Amino acid sequence: xxxxxxxxxxxxxxxxxxxxxxxxxxxxxxxxxxxxxxxxxxxxxxxxxxxxxxxxxxxxxxxxxxxxxxxxxxxxxxxxxxxxxxxxxxxxxxxxxxxxxxxxxxxxxxxxxxxxxxxxxxxxxxxxxxxxxxxxxxxxxxxxxxxxxxxxxxxxxxxxxxxxxxxxxxxxxxxxxxxxxxxxxxxxxxxxxxxxxxxxxxxxxxxxxxxxxxxxxxxxxxxxxxxxxxxxxxxxxxxxxxxxxxxxxxxxxxxxxxxxxxxxxxxxxxxxxxxxxxxxxxxxxxxxxxxxxxxxxxxxxxxxxxxxxxxxxxxxxxxxxxxxxxxxxxxxxxxxxxxxxxxxx
Ligand code: AMP
Ligand code: MG
Numbered sequence: 001x002x003x004x005x006x007x008x009x010x011x012x013x014x015x016x017x018x019x020x021x022x023x024x025x026x027x028x029x030x031x032x033x034x035x036x037x038x039x040x041x042x043x044x045x046x047x048x049x050x051x052x053x054x055x056x057x058x059x060x061x062x063x064x065x066x067x068x069x070x071x072x073x074x075x076x077x078x079x080x081x082x083x084x085x086x087x088x089x090x091x092x093x094x095x096x097x098x099x100x101x102x103x104x105x106x107x108x109x110x111x112x113x114x115x116x117x118x119x120x121x122x123x124x125x126x127x128x129x130x131x132x133x134x135x136x137x138x139x140x141x142x143x144x145x146x147x148x149x150x151x152x153x154x155x156x157x158x159x160x161x162x163x164x165x166x167x168x169x170x171x172x173x174x175x176x177x178x179x180x181x182x183x184x185x186x187x188x189x190x191x192x193x194x195x196x197x198x199x200x201x202x203x204x205x206x207x208x209x210x211x212x213x214x215x216x217x218x219x220x221x222x223x224x225x226x227x228x229x230x231x232x233x234x235x236x237x238x239x240x241x242x243x244x245x246x247x248x249x250x251x252x253x254x255x256x257x258x259x260x261x262x263x264x265x266x267x268x269x270x271x272x273x274x275x276x277x278x279x280x281x282x283x284x285x286x287x288x289x290x291x292x293x294x295x296x297x298x299x300x301x302x303x304x305x306x307x308x309x310x311x312x313x314x315x316x317x318x319x320x321x322x323x324x325x326x327x328x329x330x331x332x333x334x335x336x337x338x339x340x341x342x343x344x345x
Contacts, residue, residue: 176284
């Protein structure tokens with residue numbers, strides 16, 4: 001290269017720069033044009049859709065985060081940390097799994113045990129793990145309930161220990177946690193606008209690229225269509241409902257959210273609970289917990305907290321908490337729902 005003149009080198013550098021610019025325009029096309037890049041895939045037993053206004057390669061990173069989490073947390077994958085812990089009664093756990101366990105146990109405590117990650121033996125007894133549904137006898141439920149008590153889970157130094165017979169399941173919090181991890185990765189990569197729909201759990205990063213809020217639809221508790229929508233910026237909108245997973249036996253429906261007080265599917269008039277807040281894992285854990293609590297306890301619980309808002313759909317109608325007063329809209333043609341605003345007093 002010594003024979004090359006300075007001018008010749010500059011021309012080559014300018015050409016390289018031009019080629020690089022064209023390549024970036026193609027590779028990062030969605031970023032340049034502020035158009036959405038979307039990936040849809042199946043994970044954690046549900047369909048996930050991720051939309052990012054930014055570098056397309058972040059979609060693969062998001063899918064990897066979910067895949068890695070599923071490999072560590074799945075109760076049905078024999079190689080997962082949680083399955084090994086359930087089998088052996090003790091086991092080493094990675095830093096991320098320990099962090100999730102700490103947060104989940106905190107939510108169990110906060111909800112007075114309405115959320116209880118040690119409910120797994122009951123979830124399995126009803127067949128929700130395998131899809132081989134059955135209605136267990138009362139004696140079986142009573143026996144299995146004796147090993148349900150999140151307060152007996154021991155954690156420390158990268159190890160978890162469960163009392164004899166106890167098994168845990170992160171199903172009530174895992175998707176919200178996964179959403180938090182994905183959005184953290186996006187933020188670190190400079191993304192300003194993204195939307196996740198992890199099987200109906202919606203989490204938004206920022207606002208839409210034009211600065212307007214995202215509109216997240218709230219499903220009708222019949223499972224068909226939507227009753228309303230909430231407008232949000234930079235929030236999680238996470239729903240627990242009896243319609244999401246259930247089976248019917250002898251004309252009666254049995255769904256997947258189990259009341260730790262009875263061992264059976266929650267049966268308290270609550271049809272769905274949508275929690276809106278900053279953290280996915282908190283909204284996920286609380287939507288399950290508030291569904292278990294039933295309307296009266298759930299509303300009293302909300303009044304004692306300041307970190308979330310909620311939409312309760314019960315047999316009586318739709319109840320929205322004060323902070324959603326201007327953010328919730330009923331959708332046209334959604335039937336005759338009564339909407340009541342709940343105040344902090
Ligand atoms: P979600 O859809 O977030 O409300 O979570 C429901 C899932 O959490 C179920 O499929 C079970 O795996 C698990 N689960 C059911 N009942 C409870 C409960 N009371 N506490 C904790 N997890 C539960
Ligand atoms: Mg949940």
